[in-house]
Amino acid sequence: MHDVISPVSEEIVATVPATSVEETDAAIERAQRAFESWRKVAPGDRARLLRRFAAVVDAHNEELAQLEVRNSGHTIGNARWEAGNVRDVLDYYAGAPERLSGRQIPVAGGIDVTFYEPLGVVGIIVPWNFPMPIAGWGFGPALAAGNTVVLKPAELTPLTAIRLGELALEAGLPEGVLTVLPGKGSIVGQRFVTHPLVRKVCFTGSTDVGKQIMAGCADQVKRVTLELGGKSANIVFADADLERAAAGAPGAVFDNAGQDCCARSRLLVQAGVYDKFLGLLEQSVKAFRCEDPSLETAQMGPLISSGQRESVKSYISEKEVLFTGTAPDGKGWWMPPTVVGARSTDDQHWREEIFGPVLSVMPFDDEDDAIRKANDTEYGLSGSIWTGDLGRGIRVARGVEAGNLSVNSNSSVRYWTPFGGVKQSGLGRELGPDAVAAFSEVKNVYFSTEA
Numbered sequence: 001m002h003d004v005i006s007p008v009s010e011e012i013v014a015t016v017p018a019t020s021v022e023e024t025d026a027a028i029e030r031a032q033r034a035f036e037s038w039r040k041v042a043p044g045d046r047a048r049l050l051r052r053f054a055a056v057v058d059a060h061n062e063e064l065a066q067l068e069v070r071n072s073g074h075t076i077g078n079a080r081w082e083a084g085n086v087r088d089v090l091d092y093y094a095g096a097p098e099r100l101s102g103r104q105i106p107v108a109g110g111i112d113v114t115f116y117e118p119l120g121v122v123g124i125i126v127p128w129n130f131p132m133p134i135a136g137w138g139f140g141p142a143l144a145a146g147n148t149v150v151l152k153p154a155e156l157t158p159l160t161a162i163r164l165g166e167l168a169l170e171a172g173l174p175e176g177v178l179t180v181l182p183g184k185g186s187i188v189g190q191r192f193v194t195h196p197l198v199r200k201v202c203f204t205g206s207t208d209v210g211k212q213i214m215a216g217c218a219d220q221v222k223r224v225t226l227e228l229g230g231k232s233a234n235i236v237f238a239d240a241d242l243e244r245a246a247a248g249a250p251g252a253v254f255d256n257a258g259q260d261c262c263a264r265s266r267l268l269v270q271a272g273v274y275d276k277f278l279g280l281l282e283q284s285v286k287a288f289r290c291e292d293p294s295l296e297t298a299q300m301g302p303l304i305s306s307g308q309r310e311s312v313k314s315y316i317s318e319k320e321v322l323f324t325g326t327a328p329d330g331k332g333w334w335m336p337p338t339v340v341g342a343r344s345t346d347d348q349h350w351r352e353e354i355f356g357p358v359l360s361v362m363p364f365d366d367e368d369d370a371i372r373k374a375n376d377t378e379y380g381l382s383g384s385i386w387t388g389d390l391g392r393g394i395r396v397a398r399g400v401e402a403g404n405l406s407v408n409s410n411s412s413v414r415y416w417t418p419f420g421g422v423k424q425s426g427l428g429r430e431l432g433p434d435a436v437a438a439f440s441e442v443k444n445v446y447f448s449t450e451a
């Protein structure tokens with residue numbers, strides 16, 4: 001058994017099973033048996049079950065949100081959005097089973113047809129930063145494609161995933177179609193990598209573990225999707241609406257206490273407006289509400305664990321701090337939003353994914369300099385460009401190496417559009433219209449018409 005600790009009260013909020021290798025194997029075998037039936041469920045019936053699952057999740061939105069606040073310290077506003085996102089993703093992919101069609105290709109001597117076929121059992125490994133949405137981005141399209149799913153939540157944050165597994169059964173999904181297995185990555189997650197019946201591993205987490213998973217999957221040429229770290233740039237040009245960009249910048253990095261792979265943790269400001277922009281930024285950072293996450297006004301809660309807070313603090317040297325916001329004292333793994341000045345692109349806080357409420361800032365000269373500095377990283381997940389010049393917005397968006405960019409916005413994730421990283425931020429795309437195909441194989445069948 002494993003204790004789940006609240007990052008707000010530092011108290012035990014639940015005790016959950018730690019799944020063993022033997023139990024993982026048994027669950028994978030059950031999922032394989034369930035797959036034999038699930039793959040044959042008529043598309044319309046599979047769609048109806050996913051819609052019912054979405055409706056049940058929706059009916060439990062507040063319960064799931066409150067559970068996430070208790071387990072993960074997410075703000076109640078964010079947690080409601082996260083549970084709503086699972087509902088939306090299920091609803092969106094419920095449209096897929098009836099629309100996933102192959103092609104008829106002209107050939108000599110017959111007809112040729114392609115089919116999208118499910119892979120089998122899919123293993124989904126979820127990190128602690130967004131337990132609900134990241135689970136849903138995996139199981140929504142995977143189930144729609146006709147796969148069954150075994151899902152491992154992070155040890156620190158298993159409660160909402162366990163509840164989603166129960167709600168799937170309540171909605172009528174057959175036993176074994178979605179199985180949630182709380183436990184250690186090195187045991188349960190690793191078994192997804194090595195078990196031959198798991199045909200694809202969908203991993204979100206650190207780049208280091210992602211590399212190990214990719215290497216492990218190579219042994220069986222297992223399909224893999226990796227959503228890894230980020231060090232995204234927020235680029236503000238002098239011709240931008242500076243007030244709007246400064247008002248949005250804290251949320252773009254401190255949301256979820258900076259524990260967000262899309263966090264815009266590197267702020268690049270054009271030299272001519274650097275001082276003015278930092279003045280505006282200081283006001284918006286100081287107004288950013290880091291407080292008890294169950295309060296409706298909260299914009300940021302604590303970090304997930306004391307270990308994470310120590311890790312984040314190790315990146316900060318007092319002499320580099322430009323200004324901070326505020327955070328509660330006392331119990332809870334709190335840390336105020338912190339803005340640090342970068343002297344060089346070699347600074348450790350500028351280069352590494354800190355995964356905490358730390359924003360590094362640096363000036364740039366012109367478009368080329370902005371693109372060069374933004375791309376001077378091994379990561380390429382997300383980022384923003386703020387400018388009043390549409391042509392510049394397009395040029396810079398095409399020049400920055402990242403999977404997801406927004407112009408005059410800090411939005412990263414919309415379930416209708418593909419999400420994923422380039423370089424060491426990942427491999428493959430989640431969400432959007434192509435995600436169901438990513439959980440399918442194309443089979444080609446030739447029918448001879450020769451007499």
Ligand code: NDP
Pocket residue numbers: 125126127128129152153154155156183184185186188189190204205206207209210212213227228229230260261353354355
């Ligand atoms: P990890 O990458 O270690 O964990 C992510 C998930 O993978 C967890 O469910 C974990 O299980 C599991 N896991 C760990 N090791 C293995 C393994 N060998 N085989 C299979 N699964 C495994 O992230 P951490 O929680 O350790 O966070 C460390 C850092 O990673 C953060 O500070 C941040 O920089 C980055 N990170 C990035 C994320 C992103 O979205 N880009 C998300 C999370 C972290 P377990 O329950 O045992 O931890």
